[in-house]
Amino acid sequence: MGRAPCCDKANVKRGPWSPEEDAKLKEYIDKYGTGGNWIALPQKAGLKRCGKSCRLRWLNYLRPNIKHGEFSEDEDRIICSLFATIGSRWSIIAAQLPGRTDNDIKNYWNTKLKKKLMGIFPPSQRKTHQLNLSTVLQASPSSSTATSASYKGSNSVYYTPTSSFTGLEPISFTSSLLSSNYSTNAAPFLQSQESFVGPPKSYNLKDNLLIFGSEASCSSSDGSSNNHISHSKERDYEYGGGAGAPAETYGEVQMGLHNCFYNGVDGSQRFSTSNGSDHGNGLIERQNAMWGGSTLDYGLEEIKQLISSTGDGSSFLFDEHKTEERLSYY
DNA sequence: AAGCCCCTCAACCGCACGAGT
DNA sequence: CACTCGTGCGGTTGAGGGGCT
Incomplete structure (x- = not known):
């Protein structure tokens, strides 16, 4: 038995919103709020719309402080950086861009x-940046320390620091897109720790814990081996230590572009940093095509590789001091 | 001027999850 | 524990506008 539809599709208006509908919705929410029930809202507001449609219209268009128009280069950079790190988690990325x-x-x-991005790397150059991940992993110095991470279920990523990072090279890109200095306060966690002057909201660094989003909650499952980085209510980004790993080895996470490699050894997918070390709990249950190759649009993966690749190191360098993002936690 | 193509973006769709019962 | 319901998310679609021939 299939799920009941969220609304009677035959009796709801679809398509573009009229100014009148916008006004009705805005007026109602201004007066009464959403009431925590989007399904009932359209009827109360006198709209012949599906609740989901109302919610979307409000969140994407009518809500106060929505910024439309051109994205700045800082925003571009933040998007690229986060995309390289967490993939197409748009809601999380959006949380970093007020x-x-x-x-x-x-x-x-x-x-x-x-x-x-593709323009930055013409096809001829692009090839050189397409890293075979197993090669990357093999080439990584065995002495380097790393962090592994995994996806738990479909909605959570677990970063599992096994020791402090040392394998992170400076983020580097050729274009001004990614090479100009940070000047934004839009995503404070992407700035260097030294220049971190405090987030506008909901970034809790007091206890060296980073929280995304306004409703963020933070928890530690065992106090010594796990740190959650949570966004909104249900999507937890956990930075946690492997079983038995000493807490002091979790001193530093560098939120750069090189943290995430994908190790496809024996079909199990692992998400790790630098040397690809994996400590058992780094197993990825591949999320819908996010990292994998089978269902993932190759272009997407290619882009991620472009972002993640270090290039030849000459024309591809980033200002280390500006871009070596560090996130400390204990 | 007309037709075609491409791009953008608002909106829709289906799925997964959490809360409630 | 199983089920329903509401919500949020990411992927996709398609109308409309602009550019090109």
Whole structure:
């Protein structure tokens, strides 16, 4: 038995919103709020719309402080950086860009930013940046220490620091897109720790814990081996130590572009940093095509590799002091 | 001027999850 | 524990506008 539809599709209006509908919705929410029930809202507000449609319209368009228009280069950089780290988690990326919606960012990425990046690397150059991940992993110095991470279920990523990072090279890109200095306060966690002057909201660094989003919660499952980085209510990004790993080895996570490699050894997918070390709990249950090759659009993966690749080191360098993002936690 | 193509972005769709019962 | 319901998310679609021939 299939799920009941969220609304009677025959009796709801679809398609573009009229100014009148916008006004009705805005007026109602201004007066009464959403009431925590989007399904009932359209009827109460006198709208012949599906609740989901109302929610979307509000969140993406009518909500106060929505920023429309051109994305700045800082925003571009943040999007690229986060995309390379967490993939197409648009809501999380949006949480780092005040005023931007996930839909906006998704559209922007798909229509412009991806092409912009591809433009940075013409096809001939692109090849040199397409890293065979197993090669990367093999080439990584065995002495380097690393962090592994995994996806738990479909919605959580577990970073499992096994020791402090040392394998992170400076993030580097040729274009001004990614090479100009940080000047934004839009994503404080992407700035260097030294220049971190405090987030506008909901970044809790007091206890060296990073929290995304306004409703973020933070928890530690065992106090010594796990640190959650949570966004909103249900999507937890856990930075946790492997079983028995000493807490002091979790001193530093560098939120750069090189943290995440994908190790496809024996079919199990692992998400790790630098040397690809994996400590058992780094197993990825591949999320819907996010990292994998089978269902993932190759272009997407290619872009991620471009972002993640270090290039030849000459024309591809980033200012180390500006870009070596560090996130400390204990 | 007309027709075609491409791009953008608002909106829709289906799925997964958490809460409630 | 199983089920329903509401919500949030990411992927996809398609209307409309602009550019090109």
